[in-house]
Amino acid sequence: MTALDAQTLASVRVSLDEVLAGTPGDLSSALAELGWADVVEADRETAAVLLFGAQGRALASTRLLDDVVTHALGSPEGTVVAYAGILLGRPEEGTEQVVVLDENAAAVLPITEVSGRLQPVRGFDRATTWHRLDTTASGEPLDVSAETLALAVAAARRALTAEIVGVCETALAMAVSHTTVRHQYGRPLASFQAVRHALAEAHAAIENTRATLEAAGVADAPVATVARAARVAKHRAGTTQALVMRHVVQVHGAMGLTLESDVHRAVTRAAALDVLLGSSRELSTRLGLDLLSGAPAEPIAAI
Amino acid sequence: MTTTEADPLAAFADEARAFLDAHAERRSTDAVIWGKGEDHTGYFSEDPPEVEQALVDQARAWQRTRYENGFGWITGPEAYGGRELSGVHDLVYDQIEAEYDVPDTGVLSLIGLGMIGPTILSHGRDEIKELYLPAMFRGEVIACQLFSEPGAGSDLAGVQTRASRTEDGWVLRGQKVWTSVAQHAQIGMALCRTDPDAPKHKGITAFLVDLSLPGVEVRPLRQMSGGAEFNEVFLTDVHVPDDHRLGEVNGGWRVALTTLMNERASVGNEASTGVARVLSDGFLAALLHESGHGEDAAARRRLAEITADLTAAEYLNRATIRRLRSGAQPGPEASVSKLLWAQNLTRIAHLAAELVGPRLTADTGEWGTFSWNELLLSAPAFRILGGTEEIMKNILGERVLGLPKEPS
Numbered sequence: 061m062t063a064l065d066a067q068t069l070a071s072v073r074v075s076l077d078e079v080l081a082g083t084p085g086d087l088s089s090a091l092a093e094l095g096w097a098d099v100v101e102a103d104r105e106t107a108a109v110l111l112f113g114a115q116g117r118a119l120a121s122t123r124l125l126d127d128v129v130t131h132a133l134g135s136p137e138g139t140v141v142a143y144a145g146i147l148l149g150r151p152e153e154g155t156e157q158v159v160v161l162d163e164n165a166a167a168v169l170p171i172t173e174v175s176g177r178l179q180p181v182r183g184f185d186r187a188t189t190w191h192r193l194d195t196t197a198s199g200e201p202l203d204v205s206a207e208t209l210a211l212a213v214a215a216a217r218r219a220l221t222a223e224i225v226g227v228c229e230t231a232l233a234m235a236v237s238h239t240t241v242r243h244q245y246g247r248p249l250a251s252f253q254a255v256r257h258a259l260a261e262a263h264a265a266i267e268n269t270r271a272t273l274e275a276a277g278v279a280d281a282p283v284a285t286v287a288r289a290a291r292v293a294k295h296r297a298g299t300t301q302a303l304v305m306r307h308v309v310q311v312h313g314a315m316g317l318t319l320e321s322d323v324h325r326a327v328t329r330a331a332a333l334d335v336l337l338g339s340s341r342e343l344s345t346r347l348g349l350d351l352l353s354g355a356p357a358e359p360i361a362a363i
Numbered sequence: 364m365t366t367t368e369a370d371p372l373a374a375f376a377d378e379a380r381a382f383l384d385a386h387a388e389r390r391s392t393d394a395v396i397w398g399k400g401e402d403h404t405g406y407f408s409e410d411p412p413e414v415e416q417a418l419v420d421q422a423r424a425w426q427r428t429r430y431e432n433g434f435g436w437i438t439g440p441e442a443y444g445g446r447e448l449s450g451v452h453d454l455v456y457d458q459i460e461a462e463y464d465v466p467d468t469g470v471l472s473l474i475g476l477g478m479i480g481p482t483i484l485s486h487g488r489d490e491i492k493e494l495y496l497p498a499m500f501r502g503e504v505i506a507c508q509l510f511s512e513p514g515a516g517s518d519l520a521g522v523q524t525r526a527s528r529t530e531d532g533w534v535l536r537g538q539k540v541w542t543s544v545a546q547h548a549q550i551g552m553a554l555c556r557t558d559p560d561a562p563k564h565k566g567i568t569a570f571l572v573d574l575s576l577p578g579v580e581v582r583p584l585r586q587m588s589g590g591a592e593f594n595e596v597f598l599t600d601v602h603v604p605d606d607h608r609l610g611e612v613n614g615g616w617r618v619a620l621t622t623l624m625n626e627r628a629s630v631g632n633e634a635s636t637g638v639a640r641v642l643s644d645g646f647l648a649a650l651l652h653e654s655g656h657g658e659d660a661a662a663r664r665r666l667a668e669i670t671a672d673l674t675a676a677e678y679l680n681r682a683t684i685r686r687l688r689s690g691a692q693p694g695p696e697a698s699v700s701k702l703l704w705a706q707n708l709t710r711i712a713h714l715a716a717e718l719v720g721p722r723l724t725a726d727t728g729e730w731g732t733f734s735w736n737e738l739l740l741s742a743p744a745f746r747i748l749g750g751t752e753e754i755m756k757n758i759l760g761e762r763v764l765g766l767p768k769e770p771s
Contacts, residue, residue, distance in 0.1 A: 236764050248767040253753070256760035256769075263759055264699045268672075271679035292671045299668065341664070347671060348663030351648045 064103055069110070072099060076114035080122075087122055104131075105218075105277040112219045116226020116333075119325050121188040123149045128219045132212035133166065133204055135159055142193045143216075143336050149189040150178065158193070159202060161216070163338065166209055169199035185328035207283045214276075214290035217337055221273045221290075224297040224333050228266050228304040231326035235259055235308040238315075249311065258307040265300040272296050288350070291343050298340025301330035375452050379459045382432045387463040397649035398730045404641050404715070405737030406708075406744065409589040419505075419547050421466040426502030436476075436500040440484070443496040450690060468502075470544055475499055475506035478625040479552050483571070486610040486618045491571065495550065508622065509539040509553035509572065509596055516541075517754050519554070520563045520616060524598060526555035526570065532604040533570065535578075538597050543748075545581045545594040548574055552622065553598070558613050567615035571607045572598070588740035624693035626749050641711055641738055644670045653731060654718040662718065669710050676703045695762040698755040705745035705752060712742040 064072070072094075079090045100107040108128060115122060125148060126141040138156035140147060151158070151171060158174050160167045174193060181190040204212075236259060239250035249255050276289035305327045309316040316323045334340060408415055429435040430444065437453040439445020446452075480499055483492060498504040515521040524537025535555055545551065551572045558566030572579065578601040583591035610618040640646050647666055656662040680700050687693055715735040716723050722732035723739065746752045760766045 232764075236766065240765075240767055247770060250760070250766035251769050253757070253769065256764075256766050257753065257756040259764055259766065260756035260759035261702075263764055264702050267696065267699050268675045268679050268703055271682045272675040274682065275678035289674075292674050295668075295671050296675050344664045344667040344671070345660070346667075348660075348667035351644055351667060351670060352651060352657055352663060354648070 064099070064106060069106070072110055073114065076110055077117060080114045080118035080120045087124075105279065108215070108219050109222045109273065109277065112222035113226040113229075116223035116228075116329075117230045119187065119227065119230060119329050121148070121190070121329075123147075123189075125216060125219055128215050129159070129161060129212050132215045133159065133202070133208060145193045146181065146336065147178065147191040147193060150180075150191055151175075158199075160193070160199060161213065161337075163213055164209075166202040166204060166212075167199035168202045173199070183328075183332060185332040187325060187329070188332060190332075210283050210287045213337060214287050217290040217294040218273060218276055220333055220336055221269065221276075221293040221297040224301050224330055225266060225270055225273065227326050227330045227333065228262070228269075228301055231304055231308045231323065231330070232259065232262050232266065234321075234323055234326065235262070235311050238321075239311050255311050258311060262304040262307045265303050269293070269296045269300045288347075291338070291347055294338060295340045295343035295347065298334040298343070301334055302340070305330055372451065372455055375448070376455055376459060379434065379456050382434060383460060383463045383465075386428055386432070387465045390462055390464045397646070397653055400640075402730050402734040403737060404638075404734050405588060405590070406638050406741040407586060407588055407590040407592045407737075409737070418466070419470050422468045422470050423502035423505075425466040426468050426471050426500070430501045435502075436496075439480075439496070439500065443484075443492055444500055450687065454684065470547055471499075471502060471505055474508055474544055474626075475504070475548075478508065478622045479506040479550075481625050482552065482569075482609065482618060482622045485621050486569070487571070488606055491606060491609075495571065504550055505544060505548040507542050507545045507548040507551045507574075508626075509542060509545075509551040509598075510619070510622075511541045512538060513540055517751055519619065520567065522554050522556055522567060524553065524555045525559075526553075526557050526568055526603070529602065532602060533608070535570065535572065535598045535601040535603055538595065540584075540595050541593050541748075542581075542596045543593045545574070545596050546583060546591075550574060551596065552609065554615050554619055557615075561613060564616045566613055567619070568612050569609040569615035569618040570603050571609060572601060572603055573607075576601050576603070578602075586740075586744070588737055588744070623750070624697065638708065638738075641708075641715075642673055644673075647711065647714075650715060650718060650731065654720075656718055662714075665714055669707065669714060672703070672707055672710075676700065676707055679703065695758050698750070698758050701749055702752060702755050702759075708738070708745050709742045712739040715739070 075094050079087070079094060082090060096107070096111075099110075111124060115124060123140065125143075126139075129135075129141045130139045136156070138154055140149075140151045140155050140158050142158050142160045144162050145160070147158070151174070155171050157171055158169045160169065177194040178191045179194070181188065181192050183190070202209075236250070239255050239259070240248050242249050250259070272289075272293045276286070276293040278289075279286075281289070309323060309327060312321060312323050315321045318324075338346070403409075408418075410418070426435060433446055434456055436443070436445040437448050437456055438450055439447070441447050476499060480496065483495060487495075495504055495506075499506060509524075510519060510522075512522050512524060514523055522537075524535060524539065526533045526535050533555075535553060537555070539551075539553065542551070551574055553570050553572050554567050555570060556566055557568040560566070574581070574596075578599040580597040580599070582595045582597070584593055584595060585591045586593075609615070647670065651657055651659070651662055651666055683697060683700055712735070716739050719732045719735055722729060723736050724733075726733040750758075757769075761768060
């Protein structure tokens with residue numbers, strides 16, 4: 061499935077977890093030190109799944125997703141991306157333009173028209189660096205083909221799916237550790253079937269979404285198929301995070317409701333990521349319409 | 364998948380196509396058309412016995428044809444009629460065969476070839492392998508699992524059927540239940556208590572039982588969904604020679620685990636004809652249109668969610684099959700597939716029940732309405748067979764997530 065062998069993948073995963081758990085300011089130099097460009101060169105899709113999985117597990121907030129989009133669109137250096145009005149961070153010095161990306165359209169704005177129109181997003185996920193671009197900013201249509209645009213959106217959705225899977229892994233690990241350590245009635249919480257069954261369900265949902273993501277990353281398929289597979293993956297990621305977080309919060313008891321526990325970080329991050337480039341609800345609406353209008357729903361051949 | 368390593372496979376694929384072209388018709392591509400074909404959605408056969416017998420005969424004949432042409436046991440050892448090719452070859456063959464209209468061989472393959480075969484290969488004596496494996500893969504011998512008992516279901520290690528030593532072997536006494544395909548089978552793999560004083564997992568021995576022996580009685584159990592796919596099997600002083608023992612005396616639990624792991628791996632990805640159709644996007648979309656819910660946004664979203672989950676489950680199965688066929692042992696992750704498979708079929712049954720409304724319970728003769736009752740009434744079985752949902756979740760919790768054990 062990939063040009064990278066299992067041992068390399070495992071060691072890259074460990075290194076990435078370290079890098080993304082570190083200070084966000086050093087991210088690009090830390091990735092360069094890791095030889096990240098070579099990994100990307102060897103297998104771009106696997107690299108993205110690894111990178112965004114690590115970002116999700118670390119609950120890190122970066123602008124790495126912009127690289128996925130600008131590469132797919134062929135945008136010049138100095139381009140940042142607004143996802144239907146959301147920028148993943150304040151554009152740094154040297155940024156020249158902003159691409160506003162939607163499912164069906166992309167526009168471009170010079171940075172000079174953007175600077176005064178950015179507000180930090182004060183959503184319930186307080187740990188993001190996200191900014192909102194006010195809605196009066198429209199810009200010129202970006203000169204790319206419909207196929208290129210569809211592939212860019214699909215690549216970004218796969219990256220977001222990988223990130224949500226990573227967030228879910230972290231949340232489940234918190235729940236496993238909490239329910240193993242905490243005792244009630246003289247035994248660990250996780251020895252009660254109601255608790256272990258909830259966590260088993262969460263695990264099953266995560267693994268299923270991971271398999272979907274892997275299959276959606278197959279490159280040599282028609283554009284419509286790639287786009288649909290990415291919609292399915294992002295949709296599944298959304299429903300999976302909802303299920304995982306519901307169980308994870310529940311088994312933490314009242315502790316999961318407070319800022320004393322780290323669980324809220326995973327809950328809010330996963331919910332925020334679900335909204336980017338189509339929530340599970342929006343995507344299921346689209347998938348349903350496509351199905352009933354007879355659009356081919358063939359899964360990508362992945363054997 | 365890279366194509367560079369596919370060259371040795373290409374010759375095999377050509378050989379498979381030539382074989383299938385010579386022995387079968389290509390499947391018509393418009394198999395899923397609303398209002399056409401048999402009106403069934405069920406998992407369990409509801410055919411009258413003579414029809415069912417004819418289907419079993421067809422299955423046996425097709426398996427024999429496969430075997431005689433070198434496709435009966437692609438991964439098996441040559442000594443027992445196999446080809447000793449890789450799991451990938453097996454997978455390639457299955458994919459190609461799916462393009463052809465051939466008899467469903469599930470009655471042979473799901474339990475016998477899929478679970479008991481690997482168990483005999485791992486734990487049987489050479490003469491037993493010679494006696495049964497070629498015959499099984501030739502389609503002559505159908506095997507069933509004599510595992511569950513009235514008093515030992517999920518707690519399988521509690522089996523009470525006794526096997527006692529005789530001069531030349533063993534005598535078996537007890538009752539088995541929920542035994543699928545026993546009515547067609549020639550042999551059964553029985554788990555029996557051989558040491559009642561040992562801890563329960565350590566006093567069990569596994570045997571192959573020739574079901575034509577005196578003292579074996581198979582009685583069908585009728586289900587609420589119709590049909591009688593599984594059975595009670597009574598063993599009354601059945602004499603079994605010692606060479607039919609699988610594994611060590613009192614080592615039967617280890618043997619059973621080989622079977623169970625292969626069971627979970629296969630339950631999650633099997634598809635009987637009725638079920639295969641209801642799992643198809645096109646058929647479910649047609650159900651929405653035909654039941655007058657084409658413009659119902661809520662129904663449309665539920666359909667989308669279910670089909671997305673079906674796609675996801677299919678990807679997971681393929682990933683699991685890929686691992687299994689490249690030589691990995693089936694592990695607890697197969698429980699994930701089993702769980703999702705049951706959940707997805709249950710959700711389809713409930714969606715269909717809502718969409719067809721009262722026509723689900725009264726047969727109006729309208730195609731594609733009343734027949735959904737088969738799926739709805741089969742659905743509870745999916746969450747039980749091959750290991751209950753609760754047991755699957757226990758396995759995942761303990762063996763995959765590493766949660767502390769329950770107090771016993």
